[in-house]
Each structure stands twice: as structure tokens, then as C-alpha cells.
Amino acid sequence: MKQARKYFLVALAVVVVDQVVKVLVKTHFEYREAMPILGDFLKFQFIENKGAAFGLTIHRLLGNIGIEMSEETSKLSLTVFSILAVGAIGYMLFRLSKHKSPLPLYLALIFGGAIGNIIDRTFYGLFFAEINNYEGGLFFGRVVDYIYFDVYDGPWPGWVPFVGENSRLFLWPIFNVADAAISVGIVVILIFQGKFFKLHEKAVGSKQEAVGSKQSSRQT
Numbered sequence: 001m002k003q004a005r006k007y008f009l010v011a012l013a014v015v016v017v018d019q020v021v022k023v024l025v026k027t028h029f030e031y032r033e034a035m036p037i038l039g040d041f042l043k044f045q046f047i048e049n050k051g052a053a054f055g056l057t058i059h060r061l062l063g064n065i066g067i068e069m070s071e072e073t074s075k076l077s078l079t080v081f082s083i084l085a086v087g088a089i090g091y092m093l094f095r096l097s098k099h100k101s102p103l104p105l106y107l108a109l110i111f112g113g114a115i116g117n118i119i120d121r122t123f124y125g126l127f128f129a130e131i132n133n134y135e136g137g138l139f140f141g142r143v144v145d146y147i148y149f150d151v152y153d154g155p156w157p158g159w160v161p162f163v164g165e166n167s168r169l170f171l172w173p174i175f176n177v178a179d180a181a182i183s184v185g186i187v188v189i190l191i192f193q194g195k196f197f198k199l200h201e202k203a204v205g206s207k208q209e210a211v212g213s214k215q216s217s218r219q220t
Contacts, residue, residue: 004097007108011093014112018177019119022144026124029146031133040150047174048142050075050134072140079121079139086114100203101196102188109185116178117143145174 029035029046036043089111096104120143125136134142149172175183189196 003104004094007093007097007104008111010105010108011112011115014109014178014181015116015119018113018116018181021146021177022116022120025146026128026131026144034148043148043150044146045148045174047145048134049145049174050142075121076139079118082114082118082121086111086118089114099196099200101199103193103196103200106185106188109181110189113178113181113185116176116181120144143176143178145176145179147176147180148172148174 025044025046029044031046031048034043034045089107093104093107093111096107121141122139124141124144125132125134126138126141128141129136132142134140151172
């Protein structure tokens with residue numbers, strides 16, 4: 001239980017930092033207002049994401065393959081799915097908290113980041129009803145994004161399937177602290193998952209050997 005508490009505190013730290021910055025941006029920036037950090041390359045620019053990663057929306061993706069879904073239904077579906085996914089991630093984190101490697105740490109980053117964005121989608125339609133530029137309501141909020149690396153802003157290449165010619169591609173897309181935590185966690189786990197499990201097996205093996213040696217010494 002102590003190990004689990006440690007990792008859940010990491011996730012909580014991600015949520016707190018993420019939400020503090022989002023509230024400051026939401027209440028102090030005009031929509032699409034930008035503040036240069038490193039010239040035009042790195043900016044703080046306030047936008048709100050009503051879709052999934054890269055600003056894509058479920059109803060638009062489905063529409064491109066001939067399946068009709070209203071924007072409201074797609075946003076609600078995305079929010080409900082996100083909540084269910086976070087519940088599953090939290091359960092995995094609890095179960096893997098005794099893992100003898102850095103794996104639970106990076107899973108905690110994913111967990112905290114996912115919660116941070118869910119708070120936006122679930123409650124920001126209510127919390128900021130008076131200043132929102134959209135109808136909102138419970139489960140109909142939008143994710144606050146603000147970190148912008150101005151690498152490319154233009155249409156998606158025509159060969160990319162299911163996107164649509166009117167969709168825009170941002171490289172890098174505007175993101176937030178929660179997105180950064182999720183991305184770091186996923187990338188590190190994908191790259192080092194084999195090493196993490198080897199470290200776990202080695203640590204468990206060493207512990208078993210130590211227990212075996214202690215039992216042998218007692219018997220002699």
C-alpha cells in the first residue's frame with residue numbers, strides 16, 4: 001500500500017500542476033491570445049480542444065467514412081470513454097505499484113495526465129460557464145491547451161486517410177502539462193518495457209535468493 005501511495009501522489013502532483021496552469025491561462029488569456037516565450041518558435045497560446053489528440057473529433061472521423069454522429073454525442077462518448085480508461089489505468093497502477101522497476105512511475109504520469117484532461121472535459125463546461133465561448137454543461141467541457149511549438153500550421157497531407165481536407169495539422173500541436181505527462185509516460189514505457197520487466201525479474205529473484213539464504217542459515 002505504501003508503494004501505491006507514492007505513485008498516486010506523483011499522479012496527484014501532475015493533476016495539481018496541470019490544473020493550476022490551466023486555470024491561470026483560462027482566466028488571464030483571451031481565446032487564441034499568444035505570448036512569445038522563445039520568439040515565434042515557442043509560445044503560450046490559449047486554445048480549447050473539443051476533440052481527441054491533435055484536435056481530431058470522433059464525429060468528423062466517422063463522417064469521413066460515412067458514419068453519421070452528432071458533435072454532442074461524439075464529445076459525450078469521448079468523455080465517458082476517457083473516464084472508463086482512467087479507471088482501468090488507476091487499477092493497473094495499483095496492481096503494478098510493487099513492480100521492481102520505474103514502470104509504475106511512468107504509469108503514474110499517464111494516470112495523472114489523463115485525469116487532468118478529464119477534469120476539463122467533465123467540469124469546465126460548468127466551472128467556467130460565464131466565460132466559455134461554447135455552450136458547455138456537465139461532460140461537455142473542452143481541454144485547455146497552451147504550449148505551442150510553431151513548427152508547422154497547415155492542412156493535413158491529402159494522402160492521410162479519414163482526416164478530411166478541411167482539417168488542420170499542427171506540428172507540434174498545441175498541448176498542455178497533462179498531454180506532456182501522458183506522452184512521456186507512453187514513450188518511455190514503449191521504449192523500455194523489456195528492460196523494466198527484466199529489472200523486475202532480477203529484483204524478485206534477488207529477494208527470493210536472500211529469503212532462501214536466510215532460511216538456510218536458520219536451519220544450520
